[in-house]
Amino acid sequence: xxxxxxxxxxxxxxxxxxxxxxxxxxxxxxxxxxxxxxxxxxxxxxxxxxxxxxxxxxxxxxxxxxxxxxxxxxxxxxxxxxxxxxxxxxxxxxxxxxxxxxxxxxxxxxxxxxxxxxxxxxxxxxxxxxxxxxxxxxxxxxxxxxxxxxxxxxxxxxxxxxxxxxxxxxxxxxxxxxxxxxxxxxxxxxxxxxxxxxxxxxxxxxxxxxxxxxxxxxxxxxxxxxxxxxxxxxxxxxxxxxxxxxxxxxxxxxxxxxxxxxxxxxxxxxxxxxxxxxxxxxxxxxxxxxxxxxxxxxxxxxxxxxxxxxxxxxxxxxxxxxxxxxxxxxxxxxxxxxxxxxxxxxxxxxxxxxxxxxxxxxxxxxxxxxxxxxxxxxxxxxxxxxxxxxxxxxxxxxxxxxxxxxxxxxxxxxxxxxxxxxxxxxxxxxxxxxxxxxxxxxxxxxxxxxxxxx
Numbered sequence: 001x002x003x004x005x006x007x008x009x010x011x012x013x014x015x016x017x018x019x020x021x022x023x024x025x026x027x028x029x030x031x032x033x034x035x036x037x038x039x040x041x042x043x044x045x046x047x048x049x050x051x052x053x054x055x056x057x058x059x060x061x062x063x064x065x066x067x068x069x070x071x072x073x074x075x076x077x078x079x080x081x082x083x084x085x086x087x088x089x090x091x092x093x094x095x096x097x098x099x100x101x102x103x104x105x106x107x108x109x110x111x112x113x114x115x116x117x118x119x120x121x122x123x124x125x126x127x128x129x130x131x132x133x134x135x136x137x138x139x140x141x142x143x144x145x146x147x148x149x150x151x152x153x154x155x156x157x158x159x160x161x162x163x164x165x166x167x168x169x170x171x172x173x174x175x176x177x178x179x180x181x182x183x184x185x186x187x188x189x190x191x192x193x194x195x196x197x198x199x200x201x202x203x204x205x206x207x208x209x210x211x212x213x214x215x216x217x218x219x220x221x222x223x224x225x226x227x228x229x230x231x232x233x234x235x236x237x238x239x240x241x242x243x244x245x246x247x248x249x250x251x252x253x254x255x256x257x258x259x260x261x262x263x264x265x266x267x268x269x270x271x272x273x274x275x276x277x278x279x280x281x282x283x284x285x286x287x288x289x290x291x292x293x294x295x296x297x298x299x300x301x302x303x304x305x306x307x308x309x310x311x312x313x314x315x316x317x318x319x320x321x322x323x324x325x326x327x328x329x330x331x332x333x334x335x336x337x338x339x340x341x342x343x344x345x346x347x348x349x350x351x352x353x354x355x356x357x358x359x360x361x362x363x364x365x366x367x368x369x370x371x372x373x374x375x376x377x378x379x380x381x382x383x384x385x386x387x388x389x390x391x392x393x394x395x396x397x398x399x400x401x402x403x404x405x406x407x408x409x410x411x412x413x414x415x416x417x418x419x420x421x422x423x424x425x426x427x428x429x430x431x432x433x434x435x436x437x438x439x440x441x442x443x444x445x446x447x448x449x450x451x452x453x454x
Contacts, residue, residue, distance in 0.1 A: 001025070001366075004066045004091075006052035006082050007073030008035040010336050010355045011097065011123075015070060015362060016045050027061040030073070052082040064089045070362060072097040072121075080115050087116025095362055096120040099243055119365045124243040126357040127307075127332055128251055134350050135236075135252075135303060136218075137225045138328050141207065141350050146436060147364055147386060148415040152214045153185060153436075154221065157349075158206040163224050170198035174223060182212040182220050183422045185412035186382070186438045191344070193382050193440065195410050209438065211412040213420045234258065237301050237326070239287035239317055240308025241268040244332055244354070246275060248307060253277045260296040262287045287317040290324065299325035307332045315348065322347040382440050386415075387451040389433040395450050401425030406446040411435045 001024050005012045008030035016026050016039065026045040029052050030036050036047045050057030052073060063069065069086040071079035076098050083094040096117045104110050112120055133143035133154075139162070142155035158165055164172065169184055187194040188207040194200070202208065210217055236252055238245050239262045249259050259280045263269040269284045276282070285292030287306065298304060304326035306314035311333045318329040330350040333342060342351030377383055389396055395403050400411065400423055413436040414421040414429075421427065423435070439447060 001067040002062070002065060003027070003068045003070060004029065004058075004061045004063055004086070006030075006069065006071045006079065007097070008032075008039055008047075009072070009074060010334070011072045011358050012070070013039055013043075014336055014355055014359050015072065016043055018359065018363065020045055027066075029057060029061055051078070053078050053085065055085065058082070058085060058089065063091055066091045068093045068095065068366065070095050070097075072358070072362075076100075076103070080117065083118075084116040087118075093118045093366075095365060097358065098122055099124055121358055121361045121365070123354045123358040124247055126361050127244045127352050127354055128248045130352045130357055131248055131305060131330055131332075131350075132251060134330065135234075137221055138302075139225075140221065144360075144384065145364060146413070146415070147434065148413075148418070148420055150213050150418075151211070151413055151415065151420045151436075152217050153209055153211040153384070153412065154217055155207055155209055156221065156224075158202045158204050158208060160204045162202070162204070164202040164208075165204055167202055168198065169196055169200050169202075174220075178216070178219060178223070180424075181216040181422060182210055183410075183412045185209040185211045185410060185436075186377070188377070193377070193438075195408050195438075209412070211436070212422055234302040235260065235297060235300055236303045236305065237262065237293075237296050237298060237321070239263070239306045240314070240332075241265070241272055242307055242309055242332075245305075245307035246272070248305065249276055249280060253280060260301075262292060262296055288313055288320060290320060293317075293321055293324055301326040303328045303330065305330045305332075309334070311335050311338055315342065315345070319345070319347040322349075377438065382438055383444075385437055385439050385444060387435050387437065387447065389429045389431060389435065390452055391431045392452050393429070393431075393450060395429050396431055397428065399426050399428045403429075403450075405450075406443045408440065408443050409437060409447065411437050 003019055003024050004027045005016055006029045008028050016028050020026050020043055028045050029048045031051050033049055036049055040047055048060050063086050069091050071082045073079055079096045083096045086094050094117055098120050104112055134140040139157045144153040184196040186209040187196050235258045237260045238249050241263045249261055252259055261280055261282045264286045266284050269282055272282045283296050298321050304321040306317045308314055314331045318331045322329045328349045331348055332352045334354050336355050339353050339356055342348055411423050414423045415434040
């Protein structure tokens with residue numbers, strides 16, 4: 001596809017990197033020469049210096065022949081206007097980055113389509129969704145969504161007390177029907193990528209990827225969990241009066257959690273008193289100060305979530321909170337440099353990259369068969385990819401047991417129209433099927449000839 005990206009910040013740069021790696025033609029627009037200069041050294045993309053709401057700039061980017069515009073700059077108004085211009089000029093799909101949907105009102109019939117916006121992505125809302133997903137269980141680390149909305153992959157850590165610790169996959173003592181409904185897709189063990197099979201033994205510290213329908217994966221997590229507690233009994237401490245922090249607090253209050261909120265800026269803290277329910281305890285102080293954390297009750301905290309604007313403060317406050325007794329620590333970061341750093345930090349249980357969740361949301365909406373970027377897989381240079389089966393595929397019409405696949409390949413899921421299937425050796429691939437695999441750069445090159453575009 002021909003894709004124009006408006007905004008060469010962290011989000012635009014990571015999108016350009018992933019889309020060019022998947023053989024899309026990318027043009028990147030930004031009004032500042034500095035980010036473009038850095039990208040020019042790293043990526044083979046066409047760069048245009050100029051405003052994304054200037055018609056001459058858009059024509060230079062060949063917007064009239066583009067398949068997609070990704071308006072992801074830090075200026076929400078410019079993003080909306082560039083989508084409107086691109087739509088008028090013939091671009092069929094426009095995706096707009098917005099922190100808030102408050103620009104629209106269904107009641108007043110002011111909807112995204114009126115602005116030429118095909119889809120919009122809110123990084124704060126995506127972060128909140130990711131965090132809510134991993135609060136289901138203390139040892140959940142990640143939730144990954146796909147082009148099929150009923151499909152999910154979750155990542156959890158094996159602890160010494162886990163029901164699975166020391167157990168082989170083939171010996172898991174559960175209902176065979178439930179076991180057949182899910183797929184163990186991968187294990188990351190001591191920064192090594194493993195493809196699991198029946199004889200694979202789970203050991204403490206394993207990061208396990210499990211895939212299936214939302215309900216089947218949920219049922220399995222509930223079955224193995226020894227740490228399920230009702231929300232009203234769970235204390236959550238949130239730091240940082242950012243959009244993400246405030247929306248997270250509002251969502252958790254509705255679910256019945258006991259919320260404590262730390263904000264070091266007194267003015268922002270006073271605003272929280274008006275914006276959040278009266279049940280939320282707001283504490284003025286620095287979340288990297290031990291006395292402030294103790295005042296918030298960190299020693300009895302089930303989940304400590306740092307969502308401030310400063311990545312370094314977020315990471316440090318999580319480390320201190322963990323040392324003081326917080327059961328689970330979650331940090332939100334913004335700089336892409338931390339995508340690979342946070343997962344290897346023992347004192348932080350879960351890292352949510354605002355940039356990464358926005359990238360994955362956009363890739364999912366494009367439905368191009370591109371990869372989903374995951375922090376733990378990034379450590380081992382692997383990625384999630386959806387492959388579409390065409391009529392000309394040598395795998396089409398054959399069952400998986402007879403297909404000659406790279407040795408390290410495991411198809412975790414299969415999407416057939418609206419159905420989510422956990423494939424087995426007897427599964428026959430039909431035209432239009434989409435299969436999900438975790439691949440390394442080497443195995444992806446081996447798989448590509450098996451999935452021609454036509």
